[in-house]
Amino acid sequence: MAGGEGALKPKLAVWKFASCDGCQLSLLDLEDDLLALAGAVELADFREATSGVVEGPYDLSLVEGSITTPHDAERIREVRSSSKALVTIGACATAGGVQALRNFADVDEFVRAVYASPQFISTLSTSTPIADHVRVDFELRGCPINKRQLLEVVTAFLHGRRPGIPSTSVCTECKRRGVVCVTVAHGTPCLGPVTHAGCGALCPAFDRGCFGCFGPMETPNTASLVSLLRSQGLDDRDVQRVFGTFNANADAFREAAGRG
Amino acid sequence: MAERRTIRTDYLARVEGEGAMRVELADGQVEHVELRIFEPPRFFEALLRGRSFLEAPDITARICGICPVAYQTSAVNALESLCGVEVSEPIRILRRLLYCGEWIESHALHVYMLHAPDFLGYAGAVELARDAPQAVERGLALKKTGNEVMSLVGGREIHPINVRVGGFYRTPARSELRALVEPLERAREAALDTVRWTAGFDFPAHTVGCTLVALSRGDTYAIEDGRVRSDAGLDIAAAEYDEWFEEEHVERSNALHSRLRSGDTYLCGPLARYTLNRESLSPLAQEAARDAGLDELCRDPFRSIVVRSVELVYACDEALRLIDAYEEPDAPFVTVEPVAGTGHGVSEAPRGLLYHRYRLDADGTILDAKIVPPTSQNQLAIEDDLRAVVADNARLDDDELRSLCEQTIRNYDPCISCATHFLDLEVVRR
Numbered sequence: 182m183a184g185g186e187g188a189l190k191p192k193l194a195v196w197k198f199a200s201c202d203g204c205q206l207s208l209l210d211l212e213d214d215l216l217a218l219a220g221a222v223e224l225a226d227f228r229e230a231t232s233g234v235v236e237g238p239y240d241l242s243l244v245e246g247s248i249t250t251p252h253d254a255e256r257i258r259e260v261r262s263s264s265k266a267l268v269t270i271g272a273c274a275t276a277g278g279v280q281a282l283r284n285f286a287d288v289d290e291f292v293r294a295v296y297a298s299p300q301f302i303s304t305l306s307t308s309t310p311i312a313d314h315v316r317v318d319f320e321l322r323g324c325p326i327n328k329r330q331l332l333e334v335v336t337a338f339l340h341g342r343r344p345g346i347p348s349t350s351v352c353t354e355c356k357r358r359g360v361v362c363v364t365v366a367h368g369t370p371c372l373g374p375v376t377h378a379g380c381g382a383l384c385p386a387f388d389r390g391c392f393g394c395f396g397p398m399e400t401p402n403t404a405s406l407v408s409l410l411r412s413q414g415l416d417d418r419d420v421q422r423v424f425g426t427f428n429a430n431a432d433a434f435r436e437a438a439g440r441g
Numbered sequence: 442m443a444e445r446r447t448i449r450t451d452y453l454a455r456v457e458g459e460g461a462m463r464v465e466l467a468d469g470q471v472e473h474v475e476l477r478i479f480e481p482p483r484f485f486e487a488l489l490r491g492r493s494f495l496e497a498p499d500i501t502a503r504i505c506g507i508c509p510v511a512y513q514t515s516a517v518n519a520l521e522s523l524c525g526v527e528v529s530e531p532i533r534i535l536r537r538l539l540y541c542g543e544w545i546e547s548h549a550l551h552v553y554m555l556h557a558p559d560f561l562g563y564a565g566a567v568e569l570a571r572d573a574p575q576a577v578e579r580g581l582a583l584k585k586t587g588n589e590v591m592s593l594v595g596g597r598e599i600h601p602i603n604v605r606v607g608g609f610y611r612t613p614a615r616s617e618l619r620a621l622v623e624p625l626e627r628a629r630e631a632a633l634d635t636v637r638w639t640a641g642f643d644f645p646a647h648t649v650g651c652t653l654v655a656l657s658r659g660d661t662y663a664i665e666d667g668r669v670r671s672d673a674g675l676d677i678a679a680a681e682y683d684e685w686f687e688e689e690h691v692e693r694s695n696a697l698h699s700r701l702r703s704g705d706t707y708l709c710g711p712l713a714r715y716t717l718n719r720e721s722l723s724p725l726a727q728e729a730a731r732d733a734g735l736d737e738l739c740r741d742p743f744r745s746i747v748v749r750s751v752e753l754v755y756a757c758d759e760a761l762r763l764i765d766a767y768e769e770p771d772a773p774f775v776t777v778e779p780v781a782g783t784g785h786g787v788s789e790a791p792r793g794l795l796y797h798r799y800r801l802d803a804d805g806t807i808l809d810a811k812i813v814p815p816t817s818q819n820q821l822a823i824e825d826d827l828r829a830v831v832a833d834n835a836r837l838d839d840d841e842l843r844s845l846c847e848q849t850i851r852n853y854d855p856c857i858s859c860a861t862h863f864l865d866l867e868v869v870r871r
Contacts, residue, residue: 198481201504201509209554213581216570219567232847296697388610389610389611
């Protein structure tokens with residue numbers, strides 16, 4: 182898709198659904214590469230950054246956020262139909278985000294807990310990932326995503342190749358970085374063995390157990406990890422809490438939390 | 442037959458989140474103004490119930506990718522005050538340093554990428570960079586330095602992982618912080634250039650009359666804690682917040698609207714901080730403010746870009762002072778035992794006062810939570826200001842008026858994701 186001087190530049194669009202804006206901010210956080218990226222693509226629709234809007238179709242759409250309203254369930258279909266490639270960025274778009282905790286609760290009760298006039302609020306009873314609604318070409322994990330990985334994904338799609346994003350666990354990143362295992366050395370509960378790589382073993386490097394921002398790795402052995410967590414003193418409620426955060430609705434984490 | 446005009450913008454760009462605005466005019470008179478926020482609710486206050494109090498900083502960070510440290514700080518302030526914990530001086534220094542990083546990152550983003558394009562007539566910073574690459578690169582370098590501070594102290598710039606109730610998971614060595622000195626010195630120069638740059642923009646003559654509310658401290662410019670004060674004489678602790686402020690739920694918005702219980706509309710954020718606390722700024726930041734022509738108080742929302750620039754100077758200056766003052770603590774955190782009861786915490790997010798309240802049971806389970814973000818508090822003031830701006834400028838054609846309305850909203854750096862939400866601008870003239 183990349184072209185020389187005078188060729189049409191590929192059109193990049195960024196879309197927001199229910200989210201904190203942090204994953205699309207990662208694009209602006211590419212400070213040293215942002216203007217080069219903006220020179221290589223046409224930022225056709227990126228409302229957080231520009232009021233200039235170019236109509237579709239788009240060569241690449243980056244989608245942040247989960248589907249939580251009837252209106253957004255329609256809107257994501259329009260985004261899909263106007264996009265050649267669609268990549269989800271972050272835990273909300275890929276797993277439903279922390280707001281998917283409503284999936285295990287009574288959403289009407291949630292509305293009443295926050296709003297004085299529940300009749301003004303339009304919401305679905307679930308928060309679901311984009312792939313539950315439309316075809317997704319690639320899912321980039323993380324809460325938030327890693328901005329270097331984002332640059333790799335955008336570059337790969339613009340050149341028509343698969344992104345080089347490892348789907349191993351955080352454990353492999355600890356080993357590569359030479360970080361001492363917090364579980365082995367200190368008995369600290371850590372989700373690293375079942376969590377998708379991508380953060381660079383951030384928490385263990387800060388003497389903290391991984392808490393699963395990047396969601397489940399490709400083939401996680403959560404049963405084995407749950408046994409270990411229990412031997413470290415976690416009870417049922419603790420296990421449900423550690424797996425029930427930003428990727429609570431991802432299959433492997435939902436099951437590990439005892440939520441079927 | 443009245444002459445009625447309709448102007449609308451369906452999606453307000455260069456703000457964080459999703460919202461709409463609607464203005465109706467008849468015969469040039471403003472009939473109705475509303476800022477509608479329709480970003481879908483995520484129910485944080487509900488999903489916090491049943492969680493451990495130790496999870497609050499990580500979970501509430503996810504309310505906002507632009508100001509996660511504000512959420513983490515107000516949360517730990519509320520929980521530590523309830524549990525009777527005082528953190529050590531080095532921990533306080535690191536928290537303030539981390540928060541300075543967030544101010545630098547967020548203010549640089551807003552000044553250069555979201556707000557300056559309005560004054561200079563560009564759609565965004567990328568478009569601006571074609572004509573003024575040096576200015577945009579200066580902004581990006583400033584933003585990068587803020588992110589470097591957050592990464593070093595917090596682990597990463599978006600949703601830092603190092604903040605915990607009672608302190609940090611890991612505290613840096615003095616030598617690690619030294620790596621920030623040179624970038625921050627450069628950033629401070631860039632921030633001074635930023636003040637000179639924004640001070641030269643054209644500003645319409647315009648002021649707002651509402652009450653100004655900000656945290657204040659006797660010793661320093663309040664960031665990570667303080668008493669809630671107003672220019673009308675209010676001076677209360679965080680625990681008294683609910684006695685003086687209330688929220689209401691209106692149909693047009695998924696964000697609750699705050700007002701003083703007296704009925705008065707108020708404004709928080711840079712204008713309020715500067716007006717109440719200018720004398721606590723560092724000498725360098727005060728000098729920059731004077732050179733930029735700022736008076737002792739600033740009630741002009743258009744000039745908020747200059748005030749943010751002055752706060753950029755201060756945040757860089759203060760970060761350097763904190764790095765110099767930092768001594769490594771004996772332990773990175775104190776273990777906090779939960780206490781049944783209600784805790785209150787406040788801090789100054791880049792866009793203004795952020796209030797948290799938690800009620801815990803004896804084992805530390807959160808029974809209920811209340812979070813009042815700055816954009817909720819500013820919503821009514823923004824609407825009042827839009828009404829005034831439209832009334833003063835009804836002679837403008839639709840495109841000009843729409844641009845001015847958008848700029849008026851961006852003057853407040855609304856964070857609609859925080860307030861829950863998204864802007865879609867619609868002006869109806871009849």
